[in-house]
Amino acid sequence: MVKDKSPGNRIFNIVNTIIMIIVIILTLYPFWYSVVGSLNDGLDFAKGGVYVWPREFTLDNYTALFSDIALVKAFGVTFARTVVGTVTHIIFTSMFAYAFSRRNLKFKNFYGAIGLMSMYLSGGLIPYFLLINALGLYDSFWVYIIPWLFSFWDAIIFRNFFSDLPEALIESAKIDGASEWRVFFQIVLPLSKPVVAAIALFTAVGHWNSYYDSMLYTLDSNLQTVQLYIPGNPAPGFRMEFGIFLFIPGKYHRPWRQV
């Protein structure tokens, strides 16, 4: 960039920095608020006024949280679906993308057209629900995995990365007699760590945050995910994210929760 030392430029930089700091505070404050609340005594918190720092410090909320069996279970389900779902999605989608990136693939245009259509067409919520039911996925753990296996959008991102890899690598492996499977799993995939990491991050976050499928396709409380358990639970103040428990107290120990 060009170095500009005029006064107008300096004022611009100062104002810009101030704007950015305000945005950062607005973004971070809700999280800070929940951390502070989680470390404050529940009854005291309910009186209000706890905004910046805990007034009556306590770890009781976390003790209560960890002793909630249903939550720990919901946590387990969410963790399992995130790990299994992300790994299977990566393998399933990248495999498609590898084949799709190869020049000698037959019927490539046909497959591309099908993929494009899948991005724009949808039968809507209800037929999809009936399909899940008909496939026997309703109220099964696999409802968290199978519908997430493939995404054409992710496949395109993979494909773009794969096509940038040097063709000579694949050629030489083929001369040495490697099969397409071997080229994919032992050469292409290990070389594609950046794109795998990016897609894995997005998929994992999607899995972790998804509560819509848990709400729609499961009834069994053993299959509830954390994201569904939290708002559906009689303690609406109680929130968790990024593997860290953040707990707004005062609502968790309501008498009717024991009933």
Add this chain to the structure above:
Amino acid sequence: MGGSLMTDSSGEYSRGYKIREFIKDKDQFSLQLMIWPGILFIIVFTFIPLYGIVIAFKEYNVATGIKGIFEADWVGLANFNEFVTDMNFWNMLKNTVGINILSILISFPITITFALLLNEITNARFKKLTQTITYMPHFISWSIYGGLVIAMLSPSTGVVNFLLQETGLIDEPVHFIGEPGYFWAIIIITGLIKDLGWGTILYLAAISGIDQEMYEASYIDGATRFQRMWYITLPAISGTIVIMLVFSISNILNSGFDQFYVLQNPLNIGASEVIDTYVYKIGLQEFRMEYATAVGLMKSVIALFLLYVANFTAKKLTDRSIF
């Protein structure tokens, strides 16, 4: 350059390529084996549900299951008619379209301005920090974030009421989430705070493609910061802006279901019921699947039409378009 050794370029697959050779070609067979799981997935999860659309034109009973889809009586456009004559229809339409238009008018320019300002940060580390922090809330689900919003807006313990009272803007605590009058503002402001950073990604990607020499030349010519932003950066990302605008316009009947569902309550329902939440309630809670499908279909058709119109307009006015 070519693919495998056996078939150096796609051109070699001429008409002479027979099924027998195809099976013999082990590489081709492997590739097809890699492709087909994905294709099957699309067929099952995208194409098969498309048949379900017919229930929009039928009188369907959930209890009859899949078979019922084909056996139910045709009722023509009765389900569509029921929707547009629904007593909630105009209110829902007002909420859905109103919030989306306000969001295009307010959130859209703010996100672009924020992207431009982010780009103007001179300290690389501060820029990175700001970006990372503002991306964060996007990764948090609305079921969590919405809870935080509700807690912060609470009349008794919420920080927003506290601040407004301290600064003397209000005398009595306001029950923000329970008053329909505030709901639109809550949706737009919280949506903006949550996705401001994330929304800039595409613009920043476009900005990073600008030739630095343009800035240097403008500097030598004596252009100010604002002039550079206005005459170089903004025109360079105008293509992205037009595309995002076209998409927003075609999505005018869609709302982020999660955000509305979490922030909705019986007190603010007059301002918070949108088509997406209504379809969910009617379809899956009252099991009126034919009705919900009809609404969904109607939305898709209108969205496609809007996409076409917006795209056409963009092409005529700015010479840029999606297709």
